[in-house]
Amino acid sequence: MNKVQVQGVHHITIVGSTKQSAIDFWQGALGMPFVMEQPNLGKPDENHLYFDPGDGRLLTVFTNESREDAGRDAPREVGCVEHIxxxxxxxxxxxxxxRLGARGIDFIQRDRGFxxxxxxxxxxxxxxxLACYKFETPAGFRDVDVLxxxxxxxxxxxxxxITDEHLADAIEALMTSRPRLDSMEKVATPG
Structure with missing residues (x-):
């Protein structure tokens, strides 16, 4: 059976409170440029704000000036988003x-191995x-190849x-799998 083949995340949309709250957090605290605003064409009482998370894709937020910040943890139930x-x-x-501390934003820091x-x-x-890989992906490969x-x-x-040793050995294995100039010359040399 054929499947629909996705090619990456297009955008993520979240339900927010006010326009200013969304701008203060996504642009102010996390540095995502505010790209544009238009009405939510599927729900006329909401605005639709667009932010650039840095890769040219979009994070969008539905806002309504009559809402207040929830000020509580988002639900963590089956079918809910755990985090972005x-x-x-x-x-x-x-x-x-x-920088987060200077803004009064609470956070926790974790080592995830990779x-x-x-x-x-x-x-x-x-x-x-906020995630930061412990490795630099070699040119010609993707992060997922290393992982x-x-x-x-x-x-x-x-x-x-996964530890640093697995990452280093994975990068070495990927680099070893590349064609080398000396092997390419043997193929290209007539005779």
Whole structure:
């Protein structure tokens, strides 16, 4: 049976409170440029705000000036979104605790083995993750290529979770799989 093949996340839409609350958090605290605003064409009493999370895709927020910030944790039930994660550079990750603290935003920091994470909440309780991989993906490969190879190594070795060693060995294996100039010259040399 044929399937619908997706090619990446197009955008994420969340339900927010007011326009200013959304701008203060997504643009002010997290640095996402405010791209545009238009009415929510499916629900005329709401506005639809668009932000750029840094990769040219969109994060959008439905707002209504009659709503207030929820000020509580978002539901964590079957069918609910647990959190949304955004990529940050190592330099930004290292500065994030001080910058969030200066804004009075509570957060927790975690080592996830293959990445570092900071978790915080938007004004309506949605958990947001700032994630930073512990590796630099070699040119010609994708982050997921490194992670898939590291996972295979982890499982082969019977280890609990991915560590720096799995990442380093995965990158080495990927780099070794590339065609080398000397092997390419042998193919290209006549005779």
């Amino acid at each position: 994660a955004f990529n940050v550079s190592r330099a930004t990750f290292q500065q994030a605790p001080a 990445m570092d994470s900071i978790y915080l909440r938007d004004p309506n309780g949605l958990k947001v993750e 898939m190879k590291a996972q295979l190594l982890r499982v082969e070795r019977g280890d609990h979770h």
